[in-house]
Amino acid sequence: MKHANAAATRSTDPLVVEDLSLSFGGIRVLQGIGLRMESGEITGLIGPNGAGKTSFFNCLTGLYTPQKGAIRLGGLRLEGLRPPQRAALGFSRSFQHVALCPELSIIENVMIGLDRQSTAGWLDAFLPLPAGNRERAQNRERALAALDRLGIAGVADDSPTQLPPGLLRLAEIARAVVGDPRVLLLDEPAAGLNSVETADLSAALKKLRAEHLVLVVVEHDMDLIMDVCDTIHVLNVGTLLASGDPGQVRQNPDVVRVYLGDEDE
Amino acid sequence: MSDVILPNETLSRDARTSGAAPEPNRRRWSTGLGILGLLALLALPLVAGGYWTFTLGLCFANAIAIISVSFLVRYGGEVSIGHGVFMGAGAYTVALMEKYFALSLLASLPVAAVVGALLGLVFAFPSRHLSGIYLAVATMALALALPEVLLHFSTVTGGYGGLYVSLDAVPLLSKSAQRYYLPLAALVAVVLLLRQFRRSRQAMALLLIRTSAYAAESFGVRRSWARLSCMALSAAIAAIGGAVLAFSSSTVSPNSFTLWTSIFLLVGSVVSLYSLSVVGSLLGGLFLTLVPLLLAGAGDWVPILYGAALLGVVLGVNGLPESLRARLGGGRI
Numbered sequence: 001m002k003h004a005n006a007a008a009t010r011s012t013d014p015l016v017v018e019d020l021s022l023s024f025g026g027i028r029v030l031q032g033i034g035l036r037m038e039s040g041e042i043t044g045l046i047g048p049n050g051a052g053k054t055s056f057f058n059c060l061t062g063l064y065t066p067q068k069g070a071i072r073l074g075g076l077r078l079e080g081l082r083p084p085q086r087a088a089l090g091f092s093r094s095f096q097h098v099a100l101c102p103e104l105s106i107i108e109n110v111m112i113g114l115d116r117q118s119t120a121g122w123l124d125a126f127l128p129l130p131a132g133n134r135e136r137a138q139n140r141e142r143a144l145a146a147l148d149r150l151g152i153a154g155v156a157d158d159s160p161t162q163l164p165p166g167l168l169r170l171a172e173i174a175r176a177v178v179g180d181p182r183v184l185l186l187d188e189p190a191a192g193l194n195s196v197e198t199a200d201l202s203a204a205l206k207k208l209r210a211e212h213l214v215l216v217v218v219e220h221d222m223d224l225i226m227d228v229c230d231t232i233h234v235l236n237v238g239t240l241l242a243s244g245d246p247g248q249v250r251q252n253p254d255v256v257r258v259y260l261g262d263e264d265e
Numbered sequence: 266m267s268d269v270i271l272p273n274e275t276l277s278r279d280a281r282t283s284g285a286a287p288e289p290n291r292r293r294w295s296t297g298l299g300i301l302g303l304l305a306l307l308a309l310p311l312v313a314g315g316y317w318t319f320t321l322g323l324c325f326a327n328a329i330a331i332i333s334v335s336f337l338v339r340y341g342g343e344v345s346i347g348h349g350v351f352m353g354a355g356a357y358t359v360a361l362m363e364k365y366f367a368l369s370l371l372a373s374l375p376v377a378a379v380v381g382a383l384l385g386l387v388f389a390f391p392s393r394h395l396s397g398i399y400l401a402v403a404t405m406a407l408a409l410a411l412p413e414v415l416l417h418f419s420t421v422t423g424g425y426g427g428l429y430v431s432l433d434a435v436p437l438l439s440k441s442a443q444r445y446y447l448p449l450a451a452l453v454a455v456v457l458l459l460r461q462f463r464r465s466r467q468a469m470a471l472l473l474i475r476t477s478a479y480a481a482e483s484f485g486v487r488r489s490w491a492r493l494s495c496m497a498l499s500a501a502i503a504a505i506g507g508a509v510l511a512f513s514s515s516t517v518s519p520n521s522f523t524l525w526t527s528i529f530l531l532v533g534s535v536v537s538l539y540s541l542s543v544v545g546s547l548l549g550g551l552f553l554t555l556v557p558l559l560l561a562g563a564g565d566w567v568p569i570l571y572g573a574a575l576l577g578v579v580l581g582v583n584g585l586p587e588s589l590r591a592r593l594g595g596g597r598i
Contacts, residue, residue, distance in 0.1 A: 087483055104473070109469075109473070116484060120465065
């Protein structure tokens with residue numbers, strides 16, 4: 001697994017979805033979706049309510065297993081892998097509802113993002129042994145650097161219960177990026193944020209763009225998506241309606257019809 | 266689950282005080298108070314009579330077992346009414362190692378902890394998908410079974426009469442001093458080990474998986490790993506408590522580890538506010554050890570008075586200011 005991880009982390013292969021279909025009972029939620037999410041880009045995924053964004057996202061994170069189609073990262077087939085196995089391949093994510101532990105400080109929450117790369121064993125957990133202490137100090141440094149990258153290093157030792165939603169959202173993104181992921185999936189990062197917080201988030205997301213990172217953002221906030229994304233895919237009733245850069249998507253008559261309503265109806 | 270068990274104010278307070286850089290003044294104060302309290306406990310046998318020394322020795326042992334239940338609540342978000350079994354495993358390990366190998370507590374204590382952990386694993390594996398009330402009932406079944414198992418193997422376990430633990434653990438110290446100081450040392454050691462544990466990556470992973478299992482899984486933490494580790498550690502702590510209890514009371518018998526033992530451990534844990542600190546767990550230990558003694562003359566009224574005392578303590582503790590409650594709850598751990 002480690003070799004696969006290392007290979008995946010070095011490569012700049014895109015995350016490719018081919019002919020993906022998902023249904024619950026007899027209801028088809030996603031039908032024949034095929035798209036590429038490139039390394040070094042920020043890819044946006046939008047669509048009206050019920051378009052299948054969350055279902056598609058859950059297929060990427062490993063929560064759902066599609067009945068048909070493939071999800072590939074380079075030579076690796078992913079569709080049968082559970083979330084912990086995808087984490088081992090360098091997948092990381094944030095959550096629509098902030099999922100930080102209230103009993104841990106912000107920096108401790110971020111340090112969990114380094115858990116899969118840490119080697120401290122049970123003896124290190126109970127005794128102040130040099131190797132364990134060293135690793136803990138290194139992890140703290142890295143977590144602090146990730147918080148700093150998102151501009152919130154000042155709240156490192158605060159409790160999540162004391163902070164506003166905007167900061168918590170950034171802290172969650174810090175946890176997701178601290179382990180230098182290969183694929184970063186952000187689930188509605190602007191949900192519940194005010195306009196100032198959304199602007200901060202937008203600036204933070206642009207800073208995350210990196211050559212080896214496939215960054216996917218599912219979002220309702222069109223301004224944010226248009227501002228940060230290089231490529232946007234639009235879903236509608238379980239199918240891929242349009243793909244392109246923000247300008248192309250904005251001009252696309254199908255997208256306009258879906259978002260603004262058809263005048264003939 | 267956890268929010269049901271732990272009041273939210275306690276959580277936020279814990280988090281606030283568990284950061285890497287708490288106010289230095291406050292830290293100095295609590296360290297100073299802790300050392301003073303410990304010195305007082307160390308000096309106590311010089312002024313207190315043999316009866317109190319003996320009772321407090323039992324109280325320290327009970328406090329360790331209470332910590333084991335609190336550990337499961339805090340790190341696993343689960344309630345057990347079967348921890349008397351793991352305690353019993355530790356106690357019988359000490360007694361049997363003395364009976365068959367003539368080894369004293371110092372040699373048998375680590376073995377007892379390992380036996381407890383293994384038993385915890387054996388129980389946790391088949392029950393790893395259970396939680397909440399279902400897990401609690403499963404642990405209860407364990408507690409109900411233990412006395413029967415001990416009686417079934419009476420040639421080994423000594424049946425109803427049980428076994429004696431009489432070997433000295435520390436040669437030059439009097440027996441009564443050993444029965445006081447060894448449990449005290451074990452309690453302090455367990456608390457210090459758990460304090461170190463709280464800073465580990467394993468502790469952080471357990472706490473996250475308790476509050477957001479799906480988030481923890483996305484970072485590679487597995488649910489079954491969390492359950493097995495939590496139960497094994499908790500059972501090992503309970504076994505350490507049982508081992509020193511066997512040494513302090515100098516005897517083990519099936520009567521010492523019934524369903525009631527397990528229920529009282531849970532009661533003690535509630536009274537201590539699921540504390541992992543010396544002070545908090547001692548509060549639970551004192552309640553567990555002293556209230557039955559104080560009520561001994563009340564005859565048939567004992568259960569009712571006991572229940573009333575429990576209510577009194579819980580309501581009284583909840584009436585304390587939040588900062589004091591957090592301190593009792595072992596905020597820094």
